[in-house]
Amino acid sequence: MNWELIFGQITWDSFVFAGMIENPSLSEAIASGAGSIAVLGALATVILLTVKGWWVPLWRDWLTSVDHKKVGIMYIAIALVMFARAVIEAALMRAQQLAATEGAGFLSADHFGQLFSTHGTIMIFFVAMPFITGLMNYVMPLQIGARDVSFPLLNAISLMLTMAGAVLIMVSLVVGQFSTGGWSAYPPFTGIEFSPGEGVDYWIWAVSLGSIGSTLTGLNFAVTIYKKRCPGMTLFRMPLFTWTTLCTSILMIFAMAPLTAATVMLALDRYAGFHFFTNGDGGNMMNYANLFWLFGHPEVYILILPAFGVWSEVVATFSSKRIYGYTSLVYATMCIAVLSFAVWLHHFFTMGQSANVNAIFGIATMIIGVPTGVKVYDWLLTMVGGRIRFSTPMLFHINFLLTFILGGMTGVLLANPGVDFQVHNTLFLVAHFHNMIIPGVLFGMFAAVQFWFPKVFGFRLHEGLGRASFWCFAPGFLLAFFPLYWLGMMGATRRTYMWSNPDYVPWLALAMLGAALILAGFALMVMQIVVSVRQRAQLAAPLGDPWDGRALEWSIPSPPPAWNFAVLPEVSSQDPFYEAKKAGTAYRSPAAYEDIEVPRNTATAPLIGLFACAWAFALVWHIWWLAIASFVLIWVVVIVRSFETDTEETVPAATVKAANEAFLAAVRATPGVTRDREMTSDNRGRAIPESLEAGAGALASGAAVEVSR
Amino acid sequence: MSLSERLHPGLNLAGTDPEGHEAAEEVLFGFWIFLMSDLVLFAVLFATYAAMSVQGIADGPLPAEVFDLTAAFVETLLLLLSSFAFGFAILAMKYREDRRGVLVWLLLTGVLGAAFVAMELHDYYVMITQHAAPPQASGFLSAYYLLTGTHALHVSSGLVWMAIMSIQIAVLGFTAPVKLRLMRLALFWHMLDVVWIGIFTFVYLYGVAS
Numbered sequence: 001m002n003w004e005l006i007f008g009q010i011t012w013d014s015f016v017f018a019g020m021i022e023n024p025s026l027s028e029a030i031a032s033g034a035g036s037i038a039v040l041g042a043l044a045t046v047i048l049l050t051v052k053g054w055w056v057p058l059w060r061d062w063l064t065s066v067d068h069k070k071v072g073i074m075y076i077a078i079a080l081v082m083f084a085r086a087v088i089e090a091a092l093m094r095a096q097q098l099a100a101t102e103g104a105g106f107l108s109a110d111h112f113g114q115l116f117s118t119h120g121t122i123m124i125f126f127v128a129m130p131f132i133t134g135l136m137n138y139v140m141p142l143q144i145g146a147r148d149v150s151f152p153l154l155n156a157i158s159l160m161l162t163m164a165g166a167v168l169i170m171v172s173l174v175v176g177q178f179s180t181g182g183w184s185a186y187p188p189f190t191g192i193e194f195s196p197g198e199g200v201d202y203w204i205w206a207v208s209l210g211s212i213g214s215t216l217t218g219l220n221f222a223v224t225i226y227k228k229r230c231p232g233m234t235l236f237r238m239p240l241f242t243w244t245t246l247c248t249s250i251l252m253i254f255a256m257a258p259l260t261a262a263t264v265m266l267a268l269d270r271y272a273g274f275h276f277f278t279n280g281d282g283g284n285m286m287n288y289a290n291l292f293w294l295f296g297h298p299e300v301y302i303l304i305l306p307a308f309g310v311w312s313e314v315v316a317t318f319s320s321k322r323i324y325g326y327t328s329l330v331y332a333t334m335c336i337a338v339l340s341f342a343v344w345l346h347h348f349f350t351m352g353q354s355a356n357v358n359a360i361f362g363i364a365t366m367i368i369g370v371p372t373g374v375k376v377y378d379w380l381l382t383m384v385g386g387r388i389r390f391s392t393p394m395l396f397h398i399n400f401l402l403t404f405i406l407g408g409m410t411g412v413l414l415a416n417p418g419v420d421f422q423v424h425n426t427l428f429l430v431a432h433f434h435n436m437i438i439p440g441v442l443f444g445m446f447a448a449v450q451f452w453f454p455k456v457f458g459f460r461l462h463e464g465l466g467r468a469s470f471w472c473f474a475p476g477f478l479l480a481f482f483p484l485y486w487l488g489m490m491g492a493t494r495r496t497y498m499w500s501n502p503d504y505v506p507w508l509a510l511a512m513l514g515a516a517l518i519l520a521g522f523a524l525m526v527m528q529i530v531v532s533v534r535q536r537a538q539l540a541a542p543l544g545d546p547w548d549g550r551a552l553e554w555s556i557p558s559p560p561p562a563w564n565f566a567v568l569p570e571v572s573s574q575d576p577f578y579e580a581k582k583a584g585t586a587y588r589s590p591a592a593y594e595d596i597e598v599p600r601n602t603a604t605a606p607l608i609g610l611f612a613c614a615w616a617f618a619l620v621w622h623i624w625w626l627a628i629a630s631f632v633l634i635w636v637v638v639i640v641r642s643f644e645t646d647t648e649e650t651v652p653a654a655t656v657k658a659a660n661e662a663f664l665a666a667v668r669a670t671p672g673v674t675r676d677r678e679m680t681s682d683n684r685g686r687a688i689p690e691s692l693e694a695g696a697g698a699l700a701s702g703a704a705v706e707v708s709r
Numbered sequence: 710m711s712l713s714e715r716l717h718p719g720l721n722l723a724g725t726d727p728e729g730h731e732a733a734e735e736v737l738f739g740f741w742i743f744l745m746s747d748l749v750l751f752a753v754l755f756a757t758y759a760a761m762s763v764q765g766i767a768d769g770p771l772p773a774e775v776f777d778l779t780a781a782f783v784e785t786l787l788l789l790l791s792s793f794a795f796g797f798a799i800l801a802m803k804y805r806e807d808r809r810g811v812l813v814w815l816l817l818t819g820v821l822g823a824a825f826v827a828m829e830l831h832d833y834y835v836m837i838t839q840h841a842a843p844p845q846a847s848g849f850l851s852a853y854y855l856l857t858g859t860h861a862l863h864v865s866s867g868l869v870w871m872a873i874m875s876i877q878i879a880v881l882g883f884t885a886p887v888k889l890r891l892m893r894l895a896l897f898w899h900m901l902d903v904v905w906i907g908i909f910t911f912v913y914l915y916g917v918a919s
Binding site for chain 1 (some may be wrong): 749764
């Protein structure tokens, strides 16, 4: 019997537990432990679903759904699960570096290499990307007054491809090893000669799946924003989060293709003996660096722009003030989007191009600081004279402004090729990009969760625990990463698993302390969600507008109905919902209701995701029959779907009317809440606009908003 | 918005099918964006080829030693003629909704496209067997096979798509989704012409001349 025909290159030794049994050590025990957590986690999920009888609802209401809101929630669920893994890996690396001064520490070099590779790959492709994609999915259509994205099924397929990639990375915990080539996987190290195992192949296919998903997402969102805005929603009336979504989508359309090209070329080198990036035979590994960062740099802005959008929404809402410099923020966003394609070379200043080339890219890099600076001033000036509430998202915002500016400064330092030659490949760089991504993107996403959670689930998050987690995250970040600037200046190289310089130890200890605080922050955040779910009755805000919101998403119930808007809204200004509240025209019954067409659920997307995952796994392990079968099956699913004609169902006008009138009646019957009582159980989601609070005396009765009838 | 304001570049149904035209706006715009993203992929492959066809020769053959310009010229004609035939298929759909006419034109398109792919495979065969120029021979050849192979893969998937569309036309008739799909396939097919013109110019003509 030729087992290789059936199982490809998988053998008993491929399983992580085999290493523990045959060659026990602490490093292997940690690897086996991680593998066990993955297996037990999957098992626990299966048991939970079976015991609770949730399989059918999971399939019927979630996996087969093409509703942009559910797709968005699933994206963020992926992001949180993957974040839990990658943040633990980060803490392990900190612990290893602390323990490994003049000694080997407790991880093998190879294990450490896998940790920094999975940490980076997961954090970028399977935490940050799904987080922003999920958020854009949920919020953007609501902000432009649309019922869904332009291509709902394509949206679900993007989700399932991303999920397939995430599953593949989780599988690599149990079966085989992951790459040790870092998240950027530079050849020739990642070529077949120096990395012969399956690790790099895991990286290639997981990243490729995510990258294809993101290309389709970008396309989908750009078309949605161009074509599906409600009447009156001109481009310059769009909320800033939607603007940043548009810019990010455009970046996705242009920037993901070079990554796909680079991974395909690397795969051809490894599988078929091509010579794109090999040492000899005309290979050119610098081309990889160019292709990768042609994607990689815009990627940085793909991540940060939606976070900028979140900050714009948060600062305006929690300052109860129109955003300062709307137009300049739009132009700054566009400038950043365009410039992001002109700076990729600063990721490899030291690779040997001429000084003039370096100078040009260095200058272009510094110029990006200008539009970013414009944004920072706009956010600051929005707060001036506003009525600021220091709730959790706002705390994250202020923390962002302070720390992001410091990170930006070190970025300008690094943009100078002369300085870069001194500190490249050191922890200074590691400190810099974490300084941008954590306070910028990650905290932006956390703020977004606090901000939009009541919209998504109909109840607020527990504010006390939110603040507690903030007060762990913020100092935790400073402690974990600012020492790395010093270490980098002292010459500590990145991705190093043991040291010989005892001077590093105090700084490494501080960083370890920071990592522990970050873990505590994450634990508090999980606790916050659990506690909030338990106390959802007190925290309920079903009327949709707990924060005195400004854009259209706050004008509908929480959680919104499947059709989002009972009648498509008409818009005549920026901040349309806030203006309507002020003018007393919010919550009016529409003159007439119409039938609404919504897409039916379909198994197409989950099946494509399943077969894509099998296909990628088969390629990693050279299981050719499975690779061919699953590839064919993917396209069979697509073709079968194309013959289906009955893909939409109609929600009758009467149903829409009943639901919407019940919501409007509930709003009218509920007294509005002032900003002072925003965090009390009085807040059911009807806000008295801040500008109407001042004059009237007996506002608690909701008199000021009676007008809106 | 009047119909004429909704005109979108390329093929459209204005004048013959107002409802289909309205539905086409979003869908075709989306497909244009997809093509743009696809063209970025080709641009990257072209750039890679541009670098490697000069600096990636190593011990392998030079471009001028392995390319057959006559075959490439015939391939160009085949592909352009197939696009021409597809144009007639779309006109037959737009003005007459004539199933047989469309199917015949599609068949012609498909035969020409298949002939193109067959000739290209034959080119590869000749290069590998007679010139000792497989993709593993040098960086230049790796880039050559990836660029032309990606194009050939696009053409082949276009052929599969065409076969499926023929079945859909026969089974479902000219419903709005079928029409929009055929229009998107047409855009896809014409885009591949544009890419091929680039390949013919920069890979074959330039390669043989230099």
